Amino acid sequence: MKIAFLGTGLMGAPMARRLLQSGHAVTAWNRTKAKAEALAADGAAIADTPAEAVRNAELVIAILENAPVVESVFFAQGAAAAAPKGTCFIDMSSIAPHFARSHSERLAAMGHRHIDAPVSGGPEGAALGTLAIMAGATEADFEQAKPVLSVMGRPTRVGDSGAGQFAKLTSQMIASTAMTAVAEALLLARAEGIDPLRVREALRGGFADSRILQIHGQRMVERDFIPGGHVHTFVKDLKAGRQIADSHNLDLPVTALAFELFEQLSHDAGACDISAMALQIEKRNAPTRIGAGNDRLPAPDG
DSSP states (O other), rough: EEEEOOOTEEEEEEEHHHHHHHHHHEEEEEEEEHHTTGGGGTOOOOOOHHHHTTTOOOOEOOOOOSSSHHHHIIITTTTHHHHHTTEEEOOSSOOHHHHHHHHHHHHHTTTOOOOOEEEHHHHHHHHTTOEEEEEOOOHHHHHHHHHHHHHHHEEEESSSTTTTHHHHHHHHHHHHHHEEEEEEEEHHHHTTTTTTHHHHTTTTTTTTOHHHHIIHHHHHHHTBBBSSSBBBHHHHHHHHHHHHHTTTTOOOOOHHHHHHHHHHHHHTTSSSSSHHHHHHHHTTTOOOOSSOOBBBBBOOOO
């Protein structure tokens, strides 16, 4: 298919690369053009604007920073107006469900289709094509898009418009509490004089095992906080989930505490990987540290 791919950052670049490797014709656009140009060696065409990228597209895929950026790219910057009538826009960004439903309605009014399909699995999952893809769409639109989505991971239709974004929020809720628990457990191991990596390995395959323990637990011990997923983006999603809980008058104490800890972390380490929750837990328990090395942190510009 002729696919316009909008947003080729940490997640978008490996996702677009998989589409190219599977034989699709991809035209890439990114706000920072150099990030899109890196895909030229893989066969991507490079567009200067979102409108140029979608002009001949059969499918538009976007994975952008937040809802205002999605709205700007789709509407203010002309992608929706430039795309051929009937084009399906697949938004794989993580945004609140009500924004997804609003974008779907606006695109429908312009003669287009829309799928909200946020992902989980990080850059590694994007490169391997093993992402969890949570979709909100009509059954017909989902089935048509499924072969393309399957190149990037395991797509599941959760429900109608907005349902994919809701599922992503629940994923972030679970991840936030697990991340906090992993940081606490590894810090306790270090305080006890036991190698946290040995504890991590001993838990493999048991009920406490998870990708967060295995991947982010190792990052915590190695003190590698170069972002695969930014703290500030994570906090944005947690805030959206909390707002939905509040709208239903639900008391979710564990999620609320994890949100509070991540929100505090975002003030000092918003550009870091979410495994930097280790820093927040260490701060409360100084001078004990999970890992003994120096911190690997992102450049000042994030």
